[in-house]
Amino acid sequence: MLFNSPEFLLFLPLVFAAYWAVNRLKEGLRVQNVLLLAASYVFYGWWDWRFLGLIAFSTAVDWAVGLQIARANRGEVAEGGRSRAAKAWLAVSLAVNLGLLGYFKYANFFIDSWVEVWAAAGVTMHASSLQVILPVGISFYTFQTLSYSIDIYRRQLEPTRNFIDFAAFVSFFPQLVAGPIERASALLPQIQRRRTFDYDQAVSGLRLILWGMFKKVVVADTCAIYVNDIFANYEIYSGPTLVLGAVYFAFQIYGDFSGYSDIAIGTARLFGIQLMTNFRTPYFARDIAEFWRRWHISLSTWFRDYLYIPLGGSRVGKWTAVRNTFAIFLVSGLWHGANWTFVVWGGIHALLFLPLLLTGRNRRNTGDIVGWPSLRELAGMAGTFAAVTVAWVFFRADSVGEAGIYLIICLSV
Numbered sequence: 001m002l003f004n005s006p007e008f009l010l011f012l013p014l015v016f017a018a019y020w021a022v023n024r025l026k027e028g029l030r031v032q033n034v035l036l037l038a039a040s041y042v043f044y045g046w047w048d049w050r051f052l053g054l055i056a057f058s059t060a061v062d063w064a065v066g067l068q069i070a071r072a073n074r075g076e077v078a079e080g081g082r083s084r085a086a087k088a089w090l091a092v093s094l095a096v097n098l099g100l101l102g103y104f105k106y107a108n109f110f111i112d113s114w115v116e117v118w119a120a121a122g123v124t125m126h127a128s129s130l131q132v133i134l135p136v137g138i139s140f141y142t143f144q145t146l147s148y149s150i151d152i153y154r155r156q157l158e159p160t161r162n163f164i165d166f167a168a169f170v171s172f173f174p175q176l177v178a179g180p181i182e183r184a185s186a187l188l189p190q191i192q193r194r195r196t197f198d199y200d201q202a203v204s205g206l207r208l209i210l211w212g213m214f215k216k217v218v219v220a221d222t223c224a225i226y227v228n229d230i231f232a233n234y235e236i237y238s239g240p241t242l243v244l245g246a247v248y249f250a251f252q253i254y255g256d257f258s259g260y261s262d263i264a265i266g267t268a269r270l271f272g273i274q275l276m277t278n279f280r281t282p283y284f285a286r287d288i289a290e291f292w293r294r295w296h297i298s299l300s301t302w303f304r305d306y307l308y309i310p311l312g313g314s315r316v317g318k319w320t321a322v323r324n325t326f327a328i329f330l331v332s333g334l335w336h337g338a339n340w341t342f343v344v345w346g347g348i349h350a351l352l353f354l355p356l357l358l359t360g361r362n363r364r365n366t367g368d369i370v371g372w373p374s375l376r377e378l379a380g381m382a383g384t385f386a387a388v389t390v391a392w393v394f395f396r397a398d399s400v401g402e403a404g405i406y407l408i409i410c411l412s413v
Contacts, residue, residue, distance in 0.1 A: 001046035003263045004217055015039045016270055020197050029194045033168045036191075036271070040173035044137070051135040054104075058097060059170045062145040065093045066159035066166075069152045086153055093149035101142045104135055109338035137177035139335060141170055143302055148184040150306060157185050165192050174267035178260040180278040180298035187273070195272030205269030212262030220255030223248040231396055234405070239412040246410065249396050250389045254283065257296065283388075284369075286380035288352040289362040291388060299335070303328050314357060325357055326350045341394045341403060348391040 001007050015035070022031040045052045072085035148169075151157035160166050169188045175181075230237060230245030237245075261278035268275045278298050285291035292300050308328045314321045326347070333346020356362040369377060390407065397403035 001043050003260060003267075004213060007046065011039075011043065012267065012270075019271055023195070023197070030164070032195070033164050033191060036173075037164060037168045037171060040168065040171035040176060043173040044171060044176055047136050048133070054100065054135055054138070055141060055171060056167075058100065058142065058145055059167045060163075061096045062093055062149050062170075063159075063163055063166045065089050065149050066152045067161065069149065070159045073153075073155060090149055090153045093146065097142045097146050101138060104133075104138055106334075106338045140179050140181055141176060143181050143299075144184075145170055147181075147302065147306060148188075151183070151185060160188060160192065162192070172268070172273075174264040174271075175275055178257075178264065179296070180261055180264065180276050181302055182275060182298070186276065190273045198272065201269050201272065205266040208262050208266030208269070210266075212259045212264075212266060214259075215255040215262065216259030218255075220252045220259060223252035223255065227252050227396070231406070234402070234409065237409075239410050242406055242410045246389050246393050246396075246406075250283070250385070250392050253392065253395070254279070283385050284381055285384050286365040286377050287356060287361070287384055288349065288387065289356050290365040291384055292349075292353075293366070299332070303332055307331065314362070318358060321357060322354060325353055329353065336395070340400050341397055344400055344403070345391050345394040348394065352387055352391075 001011065019032055019035055019039075022028055022035060025031055041052055041055075044055065068089045069086045072083045072089060075083075075085075148157070148159075148166075152159050165188065168191050169182075169184060172182075172187065172191070227245055227249045230241060230248070234242055234245070258279035265275045265277070276298055278296060280294040280297065282291050282295035285294050308324055311324045311327060312320055313324060316324070329346040329350035330343055331346070333342040333344070333349075336342045336345075353362065356364075365380075373381070393406055393410075394400065394403040397406060
């Protein structure tokens, strides 16, 4: 079910009315969470009911694994700070979640890439791609459940024994298919405590939903009309038209991503739940490091906390820091889609980030601009937007080769 669909416009008020009506019952919180879980499964199953079993399986595995990790942490003397049993249970969570994600999202990608590598060597292989349907939202709820298991392993979170509460956390429908990717430490306590209706919070939620709808329907969908035409026929258009197409796509993808996030955050407020801010005017960033502190914040902070820092972050030797930077951006690119264009997109951002990292300027622009921006700040914004827009061409193109030709034609301006 899409946020901008007629079904959702009927679904949301019905769930909202039932949700607050049952709150008056003696067991209001428990009934609310059961209703929230049922509504979330209806919302997700509206797209394809067959994948309800997949999210239920992932939920059950991580709920059980979380309890076992906590038990192992309490019952054994850790070797080097962690028990072997806890590591084994964490490995189960990683194997199940990443295995499912890898199969459904990347099976065809790796098969096709393998065939292409052998073809380049002159060997013809007849391997057909698997007809694998990508479940909507699997990248989001997989990361959400993974962070739960990892935080318990790190002793930063206590597991919940209430399966309904945990399942409602994993499948919470406002942010199930497009984020923000919430941590259990932030969202789960809100699901476990009694909520009361707050009129002002609900009004702010409705305003945010309308603003998100505007960005998605008016901005993104309007830009998409021109973007689709220009990228589909890029060989017949002039350089200025292709430049305009790239700029349109920059606004389209911002309208899509941030619009959906705003609708999710606003919808959650209607149910008395606060979700994290996911976008903060990223196109006003003064350098690429600031851009990533403002763009898809829930994803960038997830990679920071669960990949970049465990690898050593930037507080290691410079070459190791360079390796870690490429790792986080390349994985981020692959997370967005199973195509080499996304990997190249991530690699471009890594290259843009490296000069700031190597010169120690990656934390220079951490505060908001006070008053009017200076000429230097305006130049930084323009340069960052231009660099990001160039990278977006690879994100949007069907292949790396097409993106390269597109940019070559742009240079003929």
